Every structure is written in structure tokens, then in C-alpha cells.
Amino acid sequence: MIKLRDMRRLREPLDTTGNRLIALALAACFGWAVISGAAGIIHSLGVNSLCTDTAGLLSLGGGGYVEGVGKEGVRVTTEGYTLCQEEVSTAQSLADAGLDLPTFLFMTVALVLLARLLWTAADPGPYAARVPGRLRTLGWFVLIAGPLSDLIEKYCEAFLRQSMLAADEPYQVWFQGWTQDFPFVYVFTGLGVLFLSRLLRIDVRMGEDMERTI
């Protein structure tokens, strides 16, 4: 005869230690994301000077500073790969924060969605009707928000460059940069999670059918 405790264990394969380890790992990830993200953003908004990479657009040769490439007050340093400015405008500060903010928000929301999924999988159980839906939400989020956050970062990068360069940079340059370095990892991960949620949905339905729910 199956005892009540054994039945509960069958329904909830993640035991107490497992739950605690997951909670600890999630709390550590969440804490790290919040602290590092917030520190980066606060730093970006508080600085008076900033430097940005030219993403290989300039290759002037030689060292030191180069005149005429950047706008007034902008220094082009280290062989033309970095642009630096002392007096930073609000738009530039926001763009600088935009280099970290999208990834920070993406990671925070993804962690919240993951935590929500894991709590549901722990109780009432991995085959609960709500689990495939939560997995699907996470999949769609990773699939869309991942590349989008990367696109915003690339745009902010381009905006910073443009705000410092004397010559106009065609928009195709940063957009092509984004497509060339497209973050396929988010797409494949998102699609994988969506596929998994579909399989789990079928599994849950089969489980319900076995319990004679028509």
C-alpha cells in the first residue's frame, strides 16, 4: 500500500533539498543580476565622461589622439578604435545606460519567469496543467525579448558613436552589425523551450486522459 508521503513524492519529484537548492541558486542569480545591473546603470548615469568603441569603423593607424574625426570635445584614442568625451549630455548618459539596461531587464524578467515555472513544477507538480503555459511564456519571452534587448543595445552603441563622430554614420551600419552578430542563441533557446512546452502539454493531456478527463 502506498503511503501518503510516497504519493506526495511521486507528485513532487523535487524534494525539499532540491527545492532549497533551486531557491538558493535563483536568489543568487537574481541578486547578482540586480546588483551588477543597477551598479552599471547608476555608474552610467552618474559619470561626466564616457568612452565608446568605434566597432572597427575607424582604423587610423598610429597611436595617441587624432584630430578632426570626432566632434568638438571628442578625443579619438588608441589607434582610432575608441571615442572619448568629457562633457556628456543627458542623451549620451541615457544611451550609455542603454548599453546595460536591456540585458539587465531581460535577465531579471527571465529569472522571474523561470522562478515562477520552477515553483509551479515543484508544487503542484511538473505535470500540473499550468506548467506548459508557464514554459511557453518563458519560451516566447526568450525568443522575442532576447534579440530585442540586443537590438536596443546595438542602437544605443550606434547612437553614442554618432553623437561623437563628425561624419554621419548610415543606419545600415549598425543594423548590419546587429544582423551579422545576430544572437541566435536566444532564438534557438526560445524555440527549444517552446517545443518542450508543446511536448509537456501533450504529456499533461495524456495524463488527464488517463485520469478519464475527456
Next chain:
Amino acid sequence: MPPEEPHRIELRLDKLLADRGMTLAELARRVGVTPVNLSVLKNGHARAIRFTTLTKLCEVLDCGPGDLLALSGDAPATDA
């Protein structure tokens, strides 16, 4: 699995199928469930029915949930 409590809900599929001249297999195909599952439902062996299944049954048989489900011993629901 915990023991099942008895219930008095019955599905009036037989009458509705006869009225519409439809077979169980055809209904199962049009509703999108297996004939075995529909048979389980018809014979009162099902534990529960999904709202989606109930909706499709009502759509295909052109009836309301009250025409389909009844408390055993009750008279069948009639249109006002």
C-alpha cells in the same frame, strides 16, 4: 489513485445522436476526440469533461449543455 465518489450526472448522447441520425464515430471525428474516449463519456465512466470538449459537443450536436447533461432521475431539458 484515491477511490472515486459516485455521481449522478449522465450524458444524453444516445438520444441526441439518434435525433440527429449521427453515429458515435462521426461525432468523435467531428469533435476531435477518440471514439474510445467518447464511448467512455457516453457510458458514464468519465471522471470529468473539459469545457472545450463540451463546447465542441454542443456545437456539433447543435444543443446546449443542459440538453447534454442531466442529473439522473431528472426529466430531459426542453426548449422554452
